[in-house]
Amino acid sequence: MDPSQIKIPPMKDLNIDNITENTITINSQSSDLRVTYLMERLVTHLHDFARETRLSTNEWMAALNFLVRVGQISTDVRHEFILLSDVLGLSLLVDAIDHPKPASSTDGSVLGPFHSHEAEHITQGASMASDPGGEPCIVICTVKDVSGNPIPDVKIDIWETDSTGHYDVQYNDRDGPDGRCVMTSDKEGAFWFKAIVPVPYPIPHDGPVGQLLKLLSRHPWRPAHMHFMFEKPGWDHLITALFLKGDPYETSDAVFGVKQSLITSFVPATMEVAEKYGVKEGSKVLVHEFVLVSEKETEELRDQNALAAMKKLGRKVKLLDHLPVPDVD
Amino acid sequence: MDPSQIKIPPMKDLNIDNITENTITINSQSSDLRVTYLMERLVTHLHDFARETRLSTNEWMAALNFLVRVGQISTDVRHEFILLSDVLGLSLLVDAIDHPKPASSTDGSVLGPFHSHEAEHITQGASMASDPGGEPCIVICTVKDVSGNPIPDVKIDIWETDSTGHYDVQYNDRDGPDGRCVMTSDKEGAFWFKAIVPVPYPIPHDGPVGQLLKLLSRHPWRPAHMHFMFEKPGWDHLITALFLKGDPYETSDAVFGVKQSLITSFVPATMEVAEKYGVKEGSKVLVHEFVLVSEKETEELRDQNALAAMKKLGRKVKLLDHLPVPDVD
Numbered sequence: 300m301d302p303s304q305i306k307i308p309p310m311k312d313l314n315i316d317n318i319t320e321n322t323i324t325i326n327s328q329s330s331d332l333r334v335t336y337l338m339e340r341l342v343t344h345l346h347d348f349a350r351e352t353r354l355s356t357n358e359w360m361a362a363l364n365f366l367v368r369v370g371q372i373s374t375d376v377r378h379e380f381i382l383l384s385d386v387l388g389l390s391l392l393v394d395a396i397d398h399p400k401p402a403s404s405t406d407g408s409v410l411g412p413f414h415s416h417e418a419e420h421i422t423q424g425a426s427m428a429s430d431p432g433g434e435p436c437i438v439i440c441t442v443k444d445v446s447g448n449p450i451p452d453v454k455i456d457i458w459e460t461d462s463t464g465h466y467d468v469q470y471n472d473r474d475g476p477d478g479r480c481v482m483t484s485d486k487e488g489a490f491w492f493k494a495i496v497p498v499p500y501p502i503p504h505d506g507p508v509g510q511l512l513k514l515l516s517r518h519p520w521r522p523a524h525m526h527f528m529f530e531k532p533g534w535d536h537l538i539t540a541l542f543l544k545g546d547p548y549e550t551s552d553a554v555f556g557v558k559q560s561l562i563t564s565f566v567p568a569t570m571e572v573a574e575k576y577g578v579k580e581g582s583k584v585l586v587h588e589f590v591l592v593s594e595k596e597t598e599e600l601r602d603q604n605a606l607a608a609m610k611k612l613g614r615k616v617k618l619l620d621h622l623p624v625p626d627v628d
Numbered sequence: 629m630d631p632s633q634i635k636i637p638p639m640k641d642l643n644i645d646n647i648t649e650n651t652i653t654i655n656s657q658s659s660d661l662r663v664t665y666l667m668e669r670l671v672t673h674l675h676d677f678a679r680e681t682r683l684s685t686n687e688w689m690a691a692l693n694f695l696v697r698v699g700q701i702s703t704d705v706r707h708e709f710i711l712l713s714d715v716l717g718l719s720l721l722v723d724a725i726d727h728p729k730p731a732s733s734t735d736g737s738v739l740g741p742f743h744s745h746e747a748e749h750i751t752q753g754a755s756m757a758s759d760p761g762g763e764p765c766i767v768i769c770t771v772k773d774v775s776g777n778p779i780p781d782v783k784i785d786i787w788e789t790d791s792t793g794h795y796d797v798q799y800n801d802r803d804g805p806d807g808r809c810v811m812t813s814d815k816e817g818a819f820w821f822k823a824i825v826p827v828p829y830p831i832p833h834d835g836p837v838g839q840l841l842k843l844l845s846r847h848p849w850r851p852a853h854m855h856f857m858f859e860k861p862g863w864d865h866l867i868t869a870l871f872l873k874g875d876p877y878e879t880s881d882a883v884f885g886v887k888q889s890l891i892t893s894f895v896p897a898t899m900e901v902a903e904k905y906g907v908k909e910g911s912k913v914l915v916h917e918f919v920l921v922s923e924k925e926t927e928e929l930r931d932q933n934a935l936a937a938m939k940k941l942g943r944k945v946k947l948l949d950h951l952p953v954p955d956v957d
Contacts, residue, residue, distance in 0.1 A: 305847065305877075311878070312887050313717070314724050318717045318721050318724070319721075321884065322717035328846065329843065329844050337683075338844065341677060342716060349725060351669050351937070352669050353930070353952055355722075356723065356726045359718070363707065363709040363713060366709050368699070370698055371700060373699065387670075392675055393683050396678060397684050398685075514660075514663060515655050517654060550640050551631075551654070601682075608679060623682055
């Protein structure tokens, strides 16, 4: 770079008290106001963290080496940084910020690191899990709007572990997707499928995130659940899960995903249900109604929350593509 | 884990407003008070960052994918997380916190990602750089205490780039250390060696950190410098560097390392110096005196600074191994 093109004020002799403002200055040369704002807050919090803890060189180096290990254990099918974000409560928080829910809609939950894009599309009533060790069940759902009208043609991703608590992608020798599928809601907003009853399982704890949990005397368990993701243009993207009532880890989920409204129970199939869905009377059935919110309503709620939070923070901001940037006018 | 052993209060229905306190609670089960305090501040700042920016799911995912790339490009000889810490001003800050300096001592600077442990020990007057493209020079130093007494037997690590601005470890086909050495100060606290005149160079910007700098419209250049690291039991570990006066990047160092007190100049060897060190009259010479602080004095200053910072923060703390932990008595 041609040194004569340097546009920042001269900086030298940086110390505990002036490093933050100078880092923010040097990071403020982009024309992207959102990037500038994100970096300003990031550097402020990162530096305040070091100042407030009097972070030592040894601790700093241990943390950087930990982060290298988190990156290096990650693969196409294992995202250890998502897992880290999950156990730090950040994933739940970001979902709550980005997908605010009106009272009448289905709550969101964490995506987790095990969603994949290779699931096969299945038709109504087909099975999405082949594990013979799992307890068979059927899951009967509808997707509606907040007024109770069915929403057809929603793309639904569904995924769960096998009976040993492992997702398909956790097996090196797997020969295709299993325990996962993609479905489409019909004219009545309905979709149903065969699956296995979910079981509690520990998140992968053989890597750096597991070491962190151990250091913190935390257990790695998640209560039994089944993941659902809903997508349709015009509707807010919904990532959620259903949890089973009475699970021993219901109130200590390692990734903070449980909402009371998402806890449900299997019931034995009545004769009527058994006949309609072609299963044995008394076999396990889970029935659930999901409620989506329009993209417009979510955006309005998100904007409203953002402006309220910024006001509380005392920042003069404007929204750019629905995200806060400093209002420098 | 046996669910009956769970000791945290039940947590469910976590949202924007209560996720932080609950994450802190679940992270507070360790008997290591320092770990508990570090995690409390980390989670608080991480969550506040997300709330204050209204971090979107897309931005969060982009950041996590960026961090995976930072981990995955790292090797034994390239620590991209140190580089990231450097360009965010964190490395300078941590060094300033951990190694506070009395006015009369040598200032610290950033370690950078290119120190290695494979440098060879050389004797007084030997050469530490073999690059024929570099401009030869000699560097004549002393190590003293704050009262001006020489400190013998100090282990000194010295490292610099070659004339193209690359460290030895940046070459895949290198056949051993070059541009780096370890020396020991003699009875008079003196050490001197042959080297090449340092040149400005860009930090490695072919990876994720380079992409970040580009996004921020920042240049990756460091002004010409030579790294020094001093170790001796009883003395505070000093990581520093000498910079050359008049460098075009003197006031815009990409990693914030320049201190006025560390800027120096080469001078032509006088006849006397030329005779004493066996070089040609007029050849380039750099003379510098380094001043170390005792471990005890540094510890006292560090404790004092820590207590003052905690008082300002309004925290009731005690120091455990010289690091703050909440005082819960």
